[in-house]
Amino acid sequence: xxxxxxxxxxxxxxxxxxxxxxxxxxxxxxxxxxxxxxxxxxxxxxxxxxxxxxxxxxxxxxxxxxxxxxxxxxxxxxxxxxxxxxxxxxxxxxxxxxxxxxxxxxxxxxxxxxx
Amino acid sequence: xxxxxxxxxxxxxxxxxxxxxxxxxxxxxxxxxxxxxxxxxxxxxxxxxxxxxxxxxxxxxxxxxxxxxxxxxxxxxxxxxxxxxxxxxxxxxxxxxxxxxxxxxxxxxxxxx
Numbered sequence: 001x002x003x004x005x006x007x008x009x010x011x012x013x014x015x016x017x018x019x020x021x022x023x024x025x026x027x028x029x030x031x032x033x034x035x036x037x038x039x040x041x042x043x044x045x046x047x048x049x050x051x052x053x054x055x056x057x058x059x060x061x062x063x064x065x066x067x068x069x070x071x072x073x074x075x076x077x078x079x080x081x082x083x084x085x086x087x088x089x090x091x092x093x094x095x096x097x098x099x100x101x102x103x104x105x106x107x108x109x110x111x112x113x114x115x
Numbered sequence: 116x117x118x119x120x121x122x123x124x125x126x127x128x129x130x131x132x133x134x135x136x137x138x139x140x141x142x143x144x145x146x147x148x149x150x151x152x153x154x155x156x157x158x159x160x161x162x163x164x165x166x167x168x169x170x171x172x173x174x175x176x177x178x179x180x181x182x183x184x185x186x187x188x189x190x191x192x193x194x195x196x197x198x199x200x201x202x203x204x205x206x207x208x209x210x211x212x213x214x215x216x217x218x219x220x221x222x223x224x225x226x227x228x
Contacts (some may be wrong), residue, residue, distance in 0.1 A: 034216065034217060036219075042221065042222075043205065043219050043220060043221035043222045044205065044219040046216055046217070046218065046219075049215075049216045087156065089158065091158075091217075093217070100146065100163050100165070100168060100170050100211055101160065101163065101170060102148045102150070102160035102163045102170075102207075103148075103150075103158075103160065103207075103217060104160070105157070105158040105159070107155075107156070107157050108156060
């Protein structure tokens with residue numbers, strides 16, 4: 001059974017710092033890995049999608065890497081801003097059953113960027 | 116245009132009632148999902164459904180049932196609501212077997228009193 005772990009559970013840093021969020025998963029048989037952002041009381045916003053054959057994806061100040069063999073992904077946020085404050089969720093899509101089992105989520109990293 | 120939309124956004128109801136949450140996607144995806152986010156904010160898959168197969172998470176009580184009138188809609192029916200059903204329910208969609216990006220609705224906050 002796939003398990004996804006995110007470290008740290010919470011992080012508070014001053015504005016402007018570069019930071020790294022970590023995600024690990026136990027079963028490397030995945031289609032892809034997705035990073036989401038969730039603001040309080042809101043839905044999930046997809047940030048980056050990395051296919052199992054890819055090593056990294058970039059979008060603006062965000063860079064996500066994937067090492068499928070070791071079951072790890074990192075989300076790098078450059079030059080953090082107060083607007084980046086949110087909960088960041090990592091999720092993997094297993095490839096058994098053609099991906100029909102849905103995403104397995106980590107418990108998230110609650111990020112606070114201090115102005 | 117909203118890609119995945121859910122209604123209602125908030126739902127407050129009494130124990131024992133039956134309720135439904137509606138979900139629609141306009142992305143042309145062939146697979147839709149229901150996820151539950153509990154009070155500790157942990158998201159877990161409840162169902163995935165395409166026009167061929169329904170996959171049910173074994174931990175979901177049979178009081179919960181998905182109903183799909185067509186490929187663009189997947190509604191969630193809940194019978195005999197219990198206090199422990201209070202949570203935020205998210206609908207999502209994607210293309211099965213291709214590993215494409217999953218898109219989520221804004222969630223329905225269900226409170227059972």
